Amino acid sequence: xxxxxxxxxxxxxxxKAIGLRTVDELFAPIPAEYxxxxxxxxxxxxxxxxxxxxxxxxSRENGEGYTSFLGAxxxxxxxxxxxxxxxSRGEFLTAYxxxxxxxxxxTLQSIFEFQTMICELTGMEVANASMYDxxxxxxxxxxxxxxxxxRRSVIVAQSLHPEYREVLATYATxxxxxxxxxxxxxxxxxxxxxxxxxxxxxxxxxxxxxxNFFGTIEDVSAISEIAHRNGAMLVVxxxxxxxxxxxxxxxxxxxxxxxxxxxxxxxxxGGPYCGVIATREKFVRQMPGRLVGQTTDKQGRRGFxxxxxxREQHIRREKATSNICTNQALVALMVxxxxxxxxxxxxxxxxxxxLAKTAYAAAQFAKRGNVLFAGSPRFNEFVVETKEDPxxxxxxxxxxxxxxxxxxxxxxPELGNAALWCCTELTTRIAIDTAVKLCAESPGLxxxxxxxxxxxxxxx
Amino acid sequence: MKPIxxxxxxxxxxxxxxxxxxxxxGKAAWKLQPLDVPEVDTSKLLGxxxxxxxxxxxxxxxxxxxxxxxxxxxxxxxIDLGMYPLGSCxxxxxxxxxxxxxxxxxxxxxxxxxxxxxxxxxxQILKTLSECLIEITGMDAITLQPAAGxxxxxxxxxxxxxxxxAQRRPRKKILIPxxxxxxxxxxxxxxxxxxxxLKSDSRGMVDIGALEAQMNEDVAALMLTNPNTLGVFEExxxxxxxILHAKGGLLYMDGANMNALVGKVRPGDFxxxxxxxxxxxxxxxxxxxxxxxxxxxxxxxxxEPFLPTPVVVGKADGTLGFEYSRPQSVGRVxxxxxxxxxxxxxxxxxxxxxxxxxxxxxxxxxxxxxxxxKGLEGTYDLPYSTPTMHEVVFSDRLQAKKxxxxxxxxxxxxxxxxxxxxxxxxLIVPGALMIExxxxxSKEEMDLFIEAMKSIAGEVEEDPQIALEAPxxxxxxxxxxxxxxxxxxxxxxxxxx
Numbered sequence: 001x002x003x004x005x006x007x008x009x010x011x012x013x014x015x016k017a018i019g020l021r022t023v024d025e026l027f028a029p030i031p032a033e034y035x036x037x038x039x040x041x042x043x044x045x046x047x048x049x050x051x052x053x054x055x056x057x058x059s060r061e062n063g064e065g066y067t068s069f070l071g072a073x074x075x076x077x078x079x080x081x082x083x084x085x086x087x088s089r090g091e092f093l094t095a096y097x098x099x100x101x102x103x104x105x106x107t108l109q110s111i112f113e114f115q116t117m118i119c120e121l122t123g124m125e126v127a128n129a130s131m132y133d134x135x136x137x138x139x140x141x142x143x144x145x146x147x148x149x150x151r152r153s154v155i156v157a158q159s160l161h162p163e164y165r166e167v168l169a170t171y172a173t174x175x176x177x178x179x180x181x182x183x184x185x186x187x188x189x190x191x192x193x194x195x196x197x198x199x200x201x202x203x204x205x206x207x208x209x210x211x212n213f214f215g216t217i218e219d220v221s222a223i224s225e226i227a228h229r230n231g232a233m234l235v236v237x238x239x240x241x242x243x244x245x246x247x248x249x250x251x252x253x254x255x256x257x258x259x260x261x262x263x264x265x266x267x268x269x270g271g272p273y274c275g276v277i278a279t280r281e282k283f284v285r286q287m288p289g290r291l292v293g294q295t296t297d298k299q300g301r302r303g304f305x306x307x308x309x310x311r312e313q314h315i316r317r318e319k320a321t322s323n324i325c326t327n328q329a330l331v332a333l334m335v336x337x338x339x340x341x342x343x344x345x346x347x348x349x350x351x352x353x354x355l356a357k358t359a360y361a362a363a364q365f366a367k368r369g370n371v372l373f374a375g376s377p378r379f380n381e382f383v384v385e386t387k388e389d390p391x392x393x394x395x396x397x398x399x400x401x402x403x404x405x406x407x408x409x410x411x412x413p414e415l416g417n418a419a420l421w422c423c424t425e426l427t428t429r430i431a432i433d434t435a436v437k438l439c440a441e442s443p444g445l446x447x448x449x450x451x452x453x454x455x456x457x458x459x460x
Numbered sequence: 461m462k463p464i465x466x467x468x469x470x471x472x473x474x475x476x477x478x479x480x481x482x483x484x485x486g487k488a489a490w491k492l493q494p495l496d497v498p499e500v501d502t503s504k505l506l507g508x509x510x511x512x513x514x515x516x517x518x519x520x521x522x523x524x525x526x527x528x529x530x531x532x533x534x535x536x537x538x539i540d541l542g543m544y545p546l547g548s549c550x551x552x553x554x555x556x557x558x559x560x561x562x563x564x565x566x567x568x569x570x571x572x573x574x575x576x577x578x579x580x581x582x583x584q585i586l587k588t589l590s591e592c593l594i595e596i597t598g599m600d601a602i603t604l605q606p607a608a609g610x611x612x613x614x615x616x617x618x619x620x621x622x623x624x625x626a627q628r629r630p631r632k633k634i635l636i637p638x639x640x641x642x643x644x645x646x647x648x649x650x651x652x653x654x655x656x657x658l659k660s661d662s663r664g665m666v667d668i669g670a671l672e673a674q675m676n677e678d679v680a681a682l683m684l685t686n687p688n689t690l691g692v693f694e695e696x697x698x699x700x701x702x703i704l705h706a707k708g709g710l711l712y713m714d715g716a717n718m719n720a721l722v723g724k725v726r727p728g729d730f731x732x733x734x735x736x737x738x739x740x741x742x743x744x745x746x747x748x749x750x751x752x753x754x755x756x757x758x759x760x761x762x763x764e765p766f767l768p769t770p771v772v773v774g775k776a777d778g779t780l781g782f783e784y785s786r787p788q789s790v791g792r793v794x795x796x797x798x799x800x801x802x803x804x805x806x807x808x809x810x811x812x813x814x815x816x817x818x819x820x821x822x823x824x825x826x827x828x829x830x831x832x833x834k835g836l837e838g839t840y841d842l843p844y845s846t847p848t849m850h851e852v853v854f855s856d857r858l859q860a861k862k863x864x865x866x867x868x869x870x871x872x873x874x875x876x877x878x879x880x881x882x883x884x885x886x887l888i889v890p891g892a893l894m895i896e897x898x899x900x901x902s903k904e905e906m907d908l909f910i911e912a913m914k915s916i917a918g919e920v921e922e923d924p925q926i927a928l929e930a931p932x933x934x935x936x937x938x939x940x941x942x943x944x945x946x947x948x949x950x951x952x953x954x955x956x957x
């Protein structure tokens with residue numbers, strides 16, 4: 001077996017040194033009746049070339065070469081090539097959690113820089129070294145506010161990613177945390193009146209997402225005012241990190257729970273991604289997850305260590321702030337490199353391109369269909385309502401190697417034939433125009449052919 | 461704090477400051493393609509929501525970024541440099557073909573919501589890996605959704621809870637041996653179970669008498685690591701399972717040490733009802749400086765209805781798809797389907813090994829641990845003489861007489877070119893040295909390690925100061941962790957003007 005660095009003679013010599021005759025003697029502590037006396041039924045040992053072929057084949061069966069308009073918590077942005085060059089270095093790839101600080105300064109310093117940049121972008125004072133993903137970060141952020149506020153009930157915006165809501169519901173089940181959902185209004189944003197009505201002196205926090213699941217930017221100031229006036233905390237989930245380049249961060253939030261996948265992390269069929277929690281300094285001791293801090297060595301040189309570990313499971317066991325141990329360190333390094341590449345100016349320009357593509361696409365769809373929540377500011381997603389079932393539209397698009405917007409029936413049946421479309425800097429005008437045209441190729445769109453004739457054709 | 465020294469240092473490669481200290485306005489490492497749609501007036505579109513400034517985000521060029529991270533990387537120890545004998549962490553070789561196949565276009569760029577019709581490749585990977593892991597563990601069903609081992613523990617205990625609830629016999633507590641990982645009690649607390657400590661016997665195993673005394677109808681499950689954190693296989697495992705089952709409890713196995721069992725024995729065969737695996741331990745996916753992990757949870761038939769949604773199913777037309785409607789499910793524990801990129805790597809590892817390779821891997825891991833035990837016995841105190849599986853735990857009792865503790869020995873090991881072993885864990889061994897070589901070490905590498913450990917023990921006898929002040933050869937010496945925690949500096953700030 002090519003990963004094993006021993007010859008039969010080595011094994012013999014080692015057994016002899018231990019004073020054993022056969023390898024089986026090493027397994028004597030396992031009661032004989034349970035020992036496996038046959039081969040495992042797994043694929044036979046394959047050559048490297050066969051393994052590569054196997055996955056290339058799976059790749060061909062997995063949407064290779066399609067143009068996609070999907071977002072909904074997983075975004076397709078360009079990944080600078082140096083991300084993979086750098087994270088492929090064995091010193092990053094094959095290192096463990098940096099508990100031994102003297103030989104882990106590379107990982108520790110890069111996390112310190114990551115924490116700093118997340119603070120700069122979110123307007124928060126402290127950020128942790130990462131969480132599993134945006135959904136679990138949101139759930140853990142909510143649990144953090146329950147500990148901080150001494151209150152238990154939670155209000156969740158219906159415009160929060162539906163799968164994030166599901167994850168929170170799972171986490172809350174046995175925590176005695178009653179959840180209530182606050183709906184959205186005609187603008188596709190949290191209904192402030194409903195929020196005002198549902199908030200009580202027992203409300204620990206209000207959890208919203210901005211830009212929300214529909215791509216609409218929530219009125220964080222107004223929501224924060226209502227939450228804080230009622231003694232509740234505000235948790236804001238950010239699923240599309242690139243929005244931070246051009247959208248004012250939710251500085252009024254008490255805790256921000258992010259999904260940083262947009263920053264250089266491949267879509268990868270849903271993971272691994274990179275959650276992060278950022279908050280105010282005064283709340284740091286209730287924060288879950290690892291933190292890196294600056295300190296000095298015996299000679300007074302700057303160095304970095306894992307710190308405030310008394311919050312964590314390996315010290316506090318059942319009294320820890322969370323059970324999280326392994327996080328998403330290597331993915332956080334991708335995010336870190338991405339943020340460094342684009343930096344202060346690039347992130348803004350990148351975000352602007354997303355805005356421009358989306359504004360163009362929404363305008364094209366609006367000419368031929370109904371774009372919902374049109375009056376609200378948005379980032380790179382929008383909801384299109386059609387007469388025709390969006391699944392039918394999508395199967396037509398699929399024939400042209402285009403993956404259309406995400407039909408919302410499953411998550412929001414009340415929105416009928418609506419679909420969530422996303423454009424990023426990688427979406428071309430040709431793709432947008434083609435998709436709009438194919439959508440219209442049916443009697444399904446809300447406008448008649450007559451009206452359509454009056455719509456000016458888009459230059460290709 | 462003394463002022464930070466200036467940059468130039470005498471070393472084979474230069475020191476490296478923070479990226480922010482290299483930044484200056486106008487440098488850039490990016491270039492966007494020209495817009496093919498009209499520019500937009502951002503203030504008109506966004507109004508008061510428009511962000512004007514990105515604060516202290518850096519502005520640097522590409523070569524500076526390459527050098528920055530490359531220099532930083534050289535300050536890390538890594539498996540690629542040498543033996544990394546962290547007990548319980550299983551730092552084995554991370555095969556490079558895994559990284560290649562995880563980056564093939566359709567696998568790296570698949571969107572989690574793309575139609576199932578064009579997701580058959582990913583679904584096939586999920587299904588094949590699931591089947592392999594079910595076979596390896598001897599269980600009946602599996603979820604791949606949990607993002608790491610601790611997340612798997614939570615998922616497993618949620619299923620335990622749901623099971624007892626469905627039986628209309630909700631229970632209150634989880635038994636956890638005193639040798640357990642910290643995640644076990646922390647997880648029990650997250651699903652609102654009380655934790656009851658179970659003590660180990662003089663051989664480092666579950667005390668059967670204590671278990672019998674503590675087991676009752678309030679106990680939902682026992683969370684057991686097997687082999688346990690001493691590297692000891694629980695010989696009475698089936699008796700343990702029987703005691704639990706007789707009173708309606710379940711046996712949860714923490715699979716952190718599954719690398720000692722693969723191909724030799726299956727937890728499903730010795731009475732385990734639910735267990736998690738760490739793909740980043742047993743199945744070679746890289747630790748990456750702390751993650752990502754992946755923590756699939758395998759269960760027996762009785763727990764299958766409670767698996768998180770969605771699950772992969774075969775459809776009438778022969779294709780694969782996701783099933784979301786499962787009324788007894790504990791719900792979702794993560795958005796989408798889990799750390800898919802890790803599934804790809806784990807499957808590639810299983811394929812590279814096959815049944816014979818997997819078995820040989822386990823045998824070599826156990827052989828290596830026993831070889832180190834033999835090599836260091838006598839030099840270091842061995843608190844439990846029970847047979848060792850994949851890891852061996854010594855204590856610093858002999859060296860403590862000279863005032864040298866396990867952490868000092870570990871720091872000195874750094875000077876010999878090895879990553880330290882796990883220190884001060886498990887908690888039942890005061891001053892523990894927990895050593896897990898894994899199968900990835902050659903006889904030569906282990907002989908070097910044994911020699912280094914013996915040399916350190918000799919130094920402690922002659923001049924304990926050497927270990928107490930170690931490491932001596934690293935770029936920074938021992939760091940002041942107390943100061944770091946007392947006045948936390950958790951981010952860089954621009955120097956005051």
